[in-house]
Amino acid sequence: MAFTLPDLPYSHDALADAGMSKETLEYHHDIHHKAYVDNGNKLIDGTEWAGKSVEEIVKGTFQKGAVAQSGIFNNASQHWNHSQFWEMMGPKSGAMPGELESRIKDAFGSVDEFKKKFSEAGAGQFGSGWAWLVVDTDGSLKVTKTENGVNPLCYDQTTLLGCDVWEHSYYIDFRNKRPAYLENFLNKLVNWENVAERLSNA
Ligand code: MN3
Numbered sequence: 001m002a003f004t005l006p007d008l009p010y011s012h013d014a015l016a017d018a019g020m021s022k023e024t025l026e027y028h029h030d031i032h033h034k035a036y037v038d039n040g041n042k043l044i045d046g047t048e049w050a051g052k053s054v055e056e057i058v059k060g061t062f063q064k065g066a067v068a069q070s071g072i073f074n075n076a077s078q079h080w081n082h083s084q085f086w087e088m089m090g091p092k093s094g095a096m097p098g099e100l101e102s103r104i105k106d107a108f109g110s111v112d113e114f115k116k117k118f119s120e121a122g123a124g125q126f127g128s129g130w131a132w133l134v135v136d137t138d139g140s141l142k143v144t145k146t147e148n149g150v151n152p153l154c155y156d157q158t159t160l161l162g163c164d165v166w167e168h169s170y171y172i173d174f175r176n177k178r179p180a181y182l183e184n185f186l187n188k189l190v191n192w193e194n195v196a197e198r199l200s201n202a
Pocket of ligand 1 (some may be wrong): 028088164166168
């Protein structure tokens with residue numbers, strides 16, 4: 001099925017008070033994400049992937065160890081990544097639901113320690129990529145980082161939280177300060193209800 005650009009689950013100016021401006025969302029969602037959708041559809045048209053879901057395409061075109069992934073993989077994975085990313089944020093960050101909080105404490109020792117690990121993963125990703133909180137194949141919670149569009153689907157992990165650390169995600173609001181963007185993301189932007197829902201469905 002053809003990819004379609006999902007609407008943001010909030011208005012373009014809804015996250016401005018939490019540190020992600022209208023201008024960032026206009027560029028990031030309306031231009032960058034749309035380009036992955038449009039380019040993906042062009043590349044997939046007429047291929048064996050034309051009738052497949054985005055998840056099937058990501059898993060089917062991922063090549064472990066490949067430095068440069070194929071155009072179909074890159075656009076499909078980035079379409080999936082951004083579709084998750086919009087849902088993982090919200091204008092009211094709120095408290096971490098109890099079950100999620102206790103799983104995070106079990107895995108990392110404390111919520112602060114989790115945030116530290118996640119920020120280090122995002123800040124330490126050389127070049128473009130993503131930081132993730134996942135449920136690994138053994139059922140444990142882990143923080144990971146990936147390059148470019150590579151995501152947890154590639155490793156059969158369940159995605160709980162992801163943060164885009166491509167420069168287009170933070171340069172308007174934070175310029176070159178990726179660690180400040182990550183800190184703001186974790187403390188003001190994450191919709192923990194969405195993360196908890198992903199955990200209960202895992
Ligand atoms: Mn992006």
